[in-house]
Amino acid sequence: MALSQEQYRESGLKLTPQRMAILAYLEGNILHPSAEDVFRAVRRRFPTMSFATVYNTLEMLKKRGKVVELTGDPDKKRFDPNIRPHHHLICTGCRKIVDLKTEFNLTLKAADQAGFQIMGNHIEFTGLCPDCQRKR
Amino acid sequence: MALSQEQYRESGLKLTPQRMAILAYLEGNILHPSAEDVFRAVRRRFPTMSFATVYNTLEMLKKRGKVVELTGDPDKKRFDPNIRPHHHLICTGCRKIVDLKTEFNLTLKAADQAGFQIMGNHIEFTGLCPDCQRKR
């Protein structure tokens, strides 16, 4: 996320304890947690935390570009505090999502773009993670 | 889908009128419809068709590899009767999904695979479709 509390406050947002807890959980988190994951983790310290607050906060962070929403998991939204463009490995067994450092140079000929104005790209490599390989 | 009614029957399935309607709608469809899209289209000819039947049929087709489920739309599942591996253009404005003919040779060094057994890959190019460009 590369977002210090100071930067956060400077961007005109209030830094509440609940938000701090959500930020702290997200900061450097490489597990691509779902909203539920965030909720479960943060609730430990804030038992009154509402699920809606988590969604609201994630939505707000997404709008401000502090978090990216991933689509690789068909069951729930997953969030990535690492906003630098990068690709992912996705386990079709347990839905684990792992960052990929490899970069690819993907360019499309204008003729192939169907008139789209391309803004970015994302590669999902699918397969079985070590854990799931063992289980089969 | 490349799935004739004959092949379908041969694979041990009953070919009911409802299923035929769903198949007919999917056959050659390049719009990557959601379950709801399928339901709305098929309901015109079968007003008593249940949403659950659409889900059941799509699920069954997915299990048999006759249809692929896409994850690019965060709001709903989208289905692709074109099961040949290919990539997509996705409009972030209207969620339109367009097939990409371009092929890419994507290989990962073993060191980058985090122990995953890679089964496939899928690229999503995101951007704005011509319609949505005009609207902004």
Next chain:
DNA sequence: TATCACATTAGAATTGTTCTTGTCAAGATA
């Protein structure tokens, strides 16, 4: 202090998807 702008909470509402149950029809079997 009074006021404002947001955040927060809790729960309701909505949406998307899956499950359950009773019913039915086609094909197989006797």
Next chain:
DNA sequence: TATCTTGACAAGAACAATTCTAATGTGATA
């Protein structure tokens, strides 16, 4: 033909994920 078996169907309930709403709280500012 009569019966059996299998699986599809319809309808709605149930469930899960997400969004919305309304009431309340809190910090910043005038």
